[in-house]
Amino acid sequence: MTGTLRRLLPAALLAALVLVAMAPPVASGDVPDRYDPKTERPVSARDKIKLIEKEYEKLLKKVGLSGPKRRSVEIDPKIAALPSPYEPGTPISQTEAIETEHYRFRSDAHPKLVEAYARQMEAFYDKFCDAFSFDKELEKKSEIWLYRDKDTFMKRENKGANVGGFYQPGNRRVTAYHGKFGMSSDTRTVLAHEGTHQFQHLVASGIFQQAPTWIIEGLAVYFESARYDGKKVHINEIPRDRLMVVQRAIKAGNYVPIRELIEVPQPKFTGFHYAHAWSVIYWFVWSHKKNRTVFTKYWDMCRQRKAGRKEFEKAIGVEIDELEEHWKEWVLKLNPNRKPSFDD
Numbered sequence: 001m002t003g004t005l006r007r008l009l010p011a012a013l014l015a016a017l018v019l020v021a022m023a024p025p026v027a028s029g030d031v032p033d034r035y036d037p038k039t040e041r042p043v044s045a046r047d048k049i050k051l052i053e054k055e056y057e058k059l060l061k062k063v064g065l066s067g068p069k070r071r072s073v074e075i076d077p078k079i080a081a082l083p084s085p086y087e088p089g090t091p092i093s094q095t096e097a098i099e100t101e102h103y104r105f106r107s108d109a110h111p112k113l114v115e116a117y118a119r120q121m122e123a124f125y126d127k128f129c130d131a132f133s134f135d136k137e138l139e140k141k142s143e144i145w146l147y148r149d150k151d152t153f154m155k156r157e158n159k160g161a162n163v164g165g166f167y168q169p170g171n172r173r174v175t176a177y178h179g180k181f182g183m184s185s186d187t188r189t190v191l192a193h194e195g196t197h198q199f200q201h202l203v204a205s206g207i208f209q210q211a212p213t214w215i216i217e218g219l220a221v222y223f224e225s226a227r228y229d230g231k232k233v234h235i236n237e238i239p240r241d242r243l244m245v246v247q248r249a250i251k252a253g254n255y256v257p258i259r260e261l262i263e264v265p266q267p268k269f270t271g272f273h274y275a276h277a278w279s280v281i282y283w284f285v286w287s288h289k290k291n292r293t294v295f296t297k298y299w300d301m302c303r304q305r306k307a308g309r310k311e312f313e314k315a316i317g318v319e320i321d322e323l324e325e326h327w328k329e330w331v332l333k334l335n336p337n338r339k340p341s342f343d344d
């Protein structure tokens with residue numbers, strides 16, 4: 001869904017721009033169109049292309065598809081390019097572990113790169129503890145396996161190109177690779193997403209795999225969208241593409257009703273549901289402190305026992321349809337450039 005939107009909309013805009021570019025120039029005083037009115041110099045073909053690109057960017061911004069995409073601090077390119085000291089094909093289990101306070105990494109990549117990712121994960125760990133009210137000492141550090149690149153990951157883990165990483169509840173391990181994933185994801189977003197599941201398992205213990213999918217996945221998307229500033233993680237970020245999907249669905253009247261969303265099981269949970277789950281959680285956390293309290297109450301139920309629709313209704317204290325009206329109204333007004341914030 002997201003991918004289709006991204007592909008279709010810019011293509012339509014580009015077509016419009018090409019038409020504009022081909023149209024006869026609008027008269028602008030005495031300056032012929034092949035001259036730049038400011039410098040009075042002829043406009044070269046290359047400059048014309050630049051101009052079109054600039055307009056294109058502006059239009060993309062208008063529809064909310066461009067602008068500052070990732071303001072998180074990225075891994076230093078020099079560190080990212082460091083060659084691995086391990087022979088190709090070295091099994092991850094035979095690499096030396098790199099440990100931080102809460103994580104144990106194993107990786108066939110350069111240790112400096114692994115340390116950079118470990119620092120990010122420690123910052124996320126702090127945020128997880130805040131968000132999930134967790135202050136227990138860990139009996140065992142959380143394990144993360146990180147492959148040096150996508151090819152090695154696919155080969156050794158027997159995964160297709162559409163997998164960026166995964167969490168295995170059986171051994172409580174996150175597995176991912178260093179590199180880009182899809183159009184807008186990378187190692188940081190994948191580790192944040194799968195790391196959320198690992199942490200949820202820690203907090204919810206034996207009931208983790210029975211918790212409602214919308215809350216498990218919605219929270220993972222919520223954290224994957226967070227911004228890392230080099231020290232801290234900020235969780236009020238809005239993923240533009242997910243928001244657009246939900247806003248368009250609400251406007252078109254084909255959104256997933258909340259009473260349906262909260263009962264969709266994992267195998268039927270599509271990208272459309274991920275976007276909805278994110279938006280419902282974002283609404284709970286950022287629309288009002290009271291809503292945040294309600295959400296915390298419900299999450300507490302989910303991590304202790306099986307908590308389906310009945311428990312959800314009990315926690316929210318109103319009809320689901322009534323809650324849905326508030327959510328719809330708030331989400332429609334949500335603007336990625338004006339993030340809500342009362343105590344991030």
Ligand SMILES: [Zn+2]
Nearest residue numbers: 193197217220
């Ligand atoms: Zn997930």
